[in-house]
Amino acid sequence: MRFLIIISAVFCYGFVDSKKIRGISSSYKRFYRERKSFLCIDGSKIIPFEQVNDDYCDCEDGSDEPGTSACPRGRFYCTNLGFRPHYIPSSRVNDGICDCCDASDEYNSHAHCQNTCWNLGQRERAYVEGQMRTLDEGLRLKQQLIEEGVLLWREKQAQLRELQQVAEDLQIKLEEHRRRKHEADRLKEQTLKALEAADSGLRHQNSTVTSIFELLDSNKDSSITVDELQAKVALIHDEERVLSEDEAVALLGGGRQMDLTKFRHTLWDILTKGDSVKIKDTHGAPGSLVGEDLHLEAADRAAKWEATNLKKVEEAYDTVNMEISDLRKKLAIDYGTDWEFLFLNSQCYKLKVYEYTYTLCPFNQVTQKNTAGTEVSLGKWGMWAGTPKNQYSQMVYENGEPCWQGGSRSATVTLTCGTETALRSVKEPSKCQYIMDFQTPVACQPVLKQRGIHSEL
Template structure:
């Protein structure tokens, strides 16, 4: 009798073990409480509870066979205690390949599976802890960069105000120098007109007569000869023709030479009128030598001096306005809510990938340079293009050099959290469309809960 009781007990125990519901998570256990019938989770069918996990698919959603491979749409839940739980397709159950780290998917196969969940959990915990340390350090560095960004922003604002004040001062100087140059030019013009009209005092006239005489007296012997007149004097209406000897003699008063006294009372008047003859390469006798007049020379020097000073002030004014324009453009860029990205401006980061060197200059451009030295623009700064929750997670650079297939090159830069600022990777997933991974502390974001090990760990 005792023997029969033992056999029944063993049979009963074996029956209970075979009815163990495998492949379900704790949140679904309420659907699999042992009773007379089982309702498919999608509500489509009621079956006897004995048909759960009987290796035959009764429910369309596969919910009656969570622990077998009978249903094509079924899922098996890997508990993976010590690691992250997850689902696998039920077709992988007892297929001889270990898909769950706790080997629960191969409970009735010949596969020799070891439970590796604890080691995997340790690795992931170490990884998550490392990520958290990186995040903490990155957030500390970010705070420093925010403080630096605020100071730099204020510094740029102050610099802009100073430049604008300098521009205002230079504007006043510019107007003053323009006025003085105008006066110098007007005085020079008046002096020139006075000389050309002969409206000068005797001293100036004598100086002009003497200068003209010296110009004609090429051999400096104190007299003007026929040859010297022919060499320096020409007809007003026929400048190409050389005066004949008789014409030169007539200008010399019938003689073959003339001293300064005769020149002043005879030939000077003829040259001054300028209706018949003139000194070569001049508009009139007086006009040809007005440049030697001391008053005109002084006026000319004054005009040149004022022109030089005006040019210097204009150049300084243009330089300051260029700096103001560049600074205003720099300050209109969105550097984040706390100006934390401002430090990236005017910086460039390089990465070599095979035969190409890629250069990212934030808020400016992206370039690609081959080993042969050919440089190609992959886009110019366009805008921030991150998600609504984190718009500063991506940069877009547009309108690069044309691609041979049409269109222009462009680059999308994804910013990731890190303790260093560096260009980490460059890919070209489609022709002339590039993506970059750019790591920097200012991309670190504080989080309430770091994604990592499941609570079951």
């Protein structure tokens, strides 16, 4: 009988001891082994072991009361077998509210807590499995985008080389057309000067109809005869041949002679046009002026033609150089270590939030448009601003349109792993400062920490 009493006492004592070390993790059990004294974990004080979990705070760090609410700085460890273990403030122990899913924090209260750790763990594990599937699929898609990015990068490099070669060829053409235009302008200027000189000589020597009439009237009898016309006038295309009598009569209007009045209204016009006859051996006569006009017209057409061709080549050269400049700017952007973000260039993604439509154009800009159609710039591409371990996890767009409070609008875009590329959310935590969640496979990282899933699961 005495033996049974001793066994019972030992069992009860062991049961009490197990109660006294409630609220500690397995890694801290070494501090609470049964002994005569207890050293506060911060080393500040030694107390009798019987004072551990006696609902009175002896240690400044609260380590003597892990299972009670006696110490203001104390922590209670929820084992939560089947789910995630965690600490709660010791003030929540036996407060009538279930904080631990295994109900261990309400061991001596009126609360009727159920153990929900298994159900929570199942949901957590299902979530993690889903995340892992998303990660696996995202990494697979990311590898494809990396391969596409490498090819696209090479294509753009080849495109740049081609454009540079085109620019060099156009430069040679440009120099040639400039030379030809300069030559055409010089020829036109020379022809114009010759015409001006001829015209000046004509005005000096034969400035009136009368002077030409007098030139043809050899015997000065105030009339031009067939003989005088044959002596002074020749065909444009056959200067050596003398006009026949019939040709001379025809030029005189069908008669044998012509006075000044009739000359002014008939033969003068024929001589001025210069398309059939001209005055012989007379520099600066009306016929020769017409010839000079034809030369000037031809020179002017040639100059205009060369100017038009030069303008076309200049426009083509400027266009190619603009394309080269734009392409160089695009290639200067950091698209990731494997150019995995290159596919985002020239793409835009929209999301409607209430009355606003937000548009993110990676490496370009972010805009906001209201239902009235007014569009506001929230920022232009600035830089990568992620953590040192993953600098490509965050984008910054800055120098947007001015905010009514002063300063300019800006947007911070956080990239998260997903199987699709899409703008997922937009928030404005402070005025004119926007935060966006942008999901894309290229944001997936090979290692995903399982959101606090503990080895005790």
